[in-house]
Amino acid sequence: MRSAISKFGHNLRRQPPFYILLAALFAAYILSFHRHIVVYVILLLVSALIHYSHYRGFPTINLGHVFFIAFIIDWHDGLAGEMLFILLAGLLPEIMAGYFEFKTLLAYPIMVGVISLPILIFHSDFVLLGILSSLLYYSIMFYIGGLTKEPLHERLLESVVPLILNIFYFLYIAEPLYRLLDFII
Numbered sequence: 001m002r003s004a005i006s007k008f009g010h011n012l013r014r015q016p017p018f019y020i021l022l023a024a025l026f027a028a029y030i031l032s033f034h035r036h037i038v039v040y041v042i043l044l045l046v047s048a049l050i051h052y053s054h055y056r057g058f059p060t061i062n063l064g065h066v067f068f069i070a071f072i073i074d075w076h077d078g079l080a081g082e083m084l085f086i087l088l089a090g091l092l093p094e095i096m097a098g099y100f101e102f103k104t105l106l107a108y109p110i111m112v113g114v115i116s117l118p119i120l121i122f123h124s125d126f127v128l129l130g131i132l133s134s135l136l137y138y139s140i141m142f143y144i145g146g147l148t149k150e151p152l153h154e155r156l157l158e159s160v161v162p163l164i165l166n167i168f169y170f171l172y173i174a175e176p177l178y179r180l181l182d183f184i185i
Contacts, residue, residue: 035184036077039181039184040073040077040081040085043069043073043085043089044085044088044089047065047066047069047085047089048088048089048092048093049093050063050065051065051066051089051090051093051094052093052094052096052097055093055094055097055098055099056097060157061157061161061162062157062158062161062162063162063165064134064138064161064162064163064165064166064169065165065169066085066086066089066090066111067111067115067134067137067162067166068130068134068166068169068170068173068174069085069089070082070085070086070089070090070111070115071115071119071130071133071134072174072177072178072181073085074115074116074119075119075123075126075178076178076181076182079112079116079120082112082115082116083112086108086111086112087108090108090111091104091108101148102148103141103144103145103148103150106144107141107144110137110140110141111137114133114136114137114140115133115137118132118133126174126175126178127170127171127174127175130166130169130170130174131166131167131170131171134162134163134166134167134170135163135167138159138160138162138163138166139159139163141158141159142155142159142160145158145159
């Protein structure tokens with residue numbers, strides 16, 4: 001004879017569990033009413049994973065995506081979203097990968113300032129402002145790398161390559177991505 005618990009467990013196996021139904025309803029609610037949060041979390045997780053992988057050795061170059069996405073988030077949502085994104089997708093993966101140095105302490109506050117101040121003051125041409133901001137940020141980082149006696153090849157991989165990639169991002173990816181975000185959100 002079966003106990004009441006085993007009968008209950010047997011009945012659950014025949015029907016979808018209640019918690020799966022609740023999770024599906026919650027996901028449908030979030031996707032229908034809070035798409036903004038879903039898009040932000042997806043961008044955050046993908047960016048953090050790429051950034052963490054970079055500091056663990058694959059790929060070995062800085063893709064500059066944190067600056068680019070933080071710029072789009074600031075333009076679209078403001079300073080608070082940008083700062084949270086930079087903290088969680090930039091600084092935290094670096095710390096988790098064990099790559100924390102003096103330059104890191106300077107890089108992220110400078111990134112916040114270089115992104116937010118021009119947007120706050122000018123807020124005109126998205127692409128031009130993005131390219132000029134990335135040029136300013138990566139020039140400052142190249143200079144700081146020289147002050148901290150970073151080898152030239154490392155400074156090139158950490159400053160010049162992401163600058164070139166950011167120019168590409170702003171010229172070819174920024175407008176379609178911004179339109180897509182406006183459509184989704």
